[in-house]
Amino acid sequence: MKKYVIGHKNPDTDSVVSSIAFSFYLKKGGIDAEPIIPGKINRETEFILKYLKVKIPKLFKKAPINSGFYLVDHSGLGRSILGMKEDSILGVVDHHKMGGLNTIVPILYRCETVGSTSTVITKMFKEKNWIINKKIASLLLSGIISDTLNLTSVTTTDDDRKILRELALKSGVDVKKFSQQMFEAKSDISGMGLKKILLSDYKEYVHNKKKIGMGVWETVVTEVFNKKEEDILKTLRKIKIEKKLDFLFFGLVNIFKKNTIFYIIDESEFLVAKKAFKLKNKKLQNAILMKGVTSRKKQILPFILKSI
């Protein structure tokens, strides 16, 4: 049986570099598993792979049949590639809330409350006393920088800080300079339509039988969105209908200023957000500035789900 390592849909840097690094880890343990991606990589990941001269994993639109899968950076079918089946999952390495996986046999399941899957994978290498080569160290370092916004997100733990330091020594990468270049690459929207931006880092959740969509766009340049509020709201309302959602939210995250503009498209979303974030306004506000908020996973999603 052919084996693969795969991250979540709308792949971000952590999910792509984790796939590559974990396949390397498995190989050390005698398991052949090819890293693949379930969608096109974003511009940050593109910059990293090009810079490190690492080839982009093969893209699949649907899970290849008669295969086994190691899921990284996600754990449930909802976040996984189309056609994924529970009984073809061989293992999970993750740092998200549980994705509702139900397997028929015991599988490798490693989930930790750290800032990135790359952190978990580095720990797994260390536990085995396996040497991490320069290239893999650079990839894992990129995953930590990307997910924790260079250790500034509230999701950052002491493990992330310690491991990033170790990986920087191993790889020889100048973290400050490299992260700056990563964030600039991530912020490049040239040639991208608004809809593509809104759906670039988009996730769906089912909670209390409601279907919730939530996208974020992490950037160092928010000015280009300043006069686009109406367009953003209009496009989001279209997406909500297209995807048959009960609620749709979008957050524009400013990596340097450490804040998020949270877009609220209609009354129903406003009611949820009002309760979630204890907003004082009685009347619908279409965009709220959330200071100090940069993490969907920890600072937005749990409150929205609770409120729903």
Ligand SMILES: [Mn+2]
């Ligand atoms: Mn991640």
